[in-house]
Amino acid sequence: MILKSSIFKITHIDIYNIFIPKEIYTSFADKNMSRVKVKLFFNDKILDFYAAVKRDKNSGNFKMMFSKQKQKELNLSLGDEFEMQLFEDTSKYGVDVPEELEEVFLTDYEAFKIFETLTKGKQRSIIYGLKxxxxxxxxIDKALIMCENLKRRNFEPIKMFKLE
Structure with missing residues (x-):
């Protein structure tokens, strides 16, 4: 069974992070989960994403980065209260893979095998870059270029989607 929290309330108090009370995150931490799927609810909007969670050294609570883009998508301001729910991350890479990338990998097994040898963080970085x-x-076009770069052993993020 997939681990999930109940829906809980959070006040937006930091422009860079969401702080998660330890009583909420303990069941995830006890299973050494450092990545979760997140669902945020504010007014009539719902936002789903994946995030890394770290223990906050000062409070003992847990925190995750909260980008300005996500705050803008929810139309969230400092001081606003919103609801949140956490789920065990059961995805392979810690992010949803675009259908286009899956299709390109089906046609280029060599590039896929090289991709599979990269660190999870590098894989996520490439997927986010494509998204x-x-x-x-x-x-599709950028995934094809990325596959060629993988086969050339060009792993630089800034050049991953460019032809040389």
Whole structure:
């Protein structure tokens, strides 16, 4: 059974982080889970994403980064109260993989095998880089370039989606 928290209330008090009470996160920490799937609720909006969670040295509570982009998507300001729920991260890479990347990997097994040898963080970085492209065709084109770069052993994030 997938571990999940109850829905709980949080006040937005920090522009960079969400602080999670230790009584909420303890069941995840006890299982050495440092990544979770997050669901935030504010007004009529719901936002799903994956996040790394770390223990806050000062309070003993836990915290995760909370980007300005996500705050903007929810139209959240400092002082606002919102609801949150945490779920065990059962994804392979700690992020949803675009369908376009899955399809390209099916056609380029060599690139996929190289991708699989990268660290989880590097894999997530590449996936997030690909997700920033808007259209499906852009994602396919960039995934094809990324595969060529993997096979050339070019792992630099800034060059991953560019032809040399």
């Amino acid at each position: 920033r492209f808007k259209t499906s065709q852009q994602k």
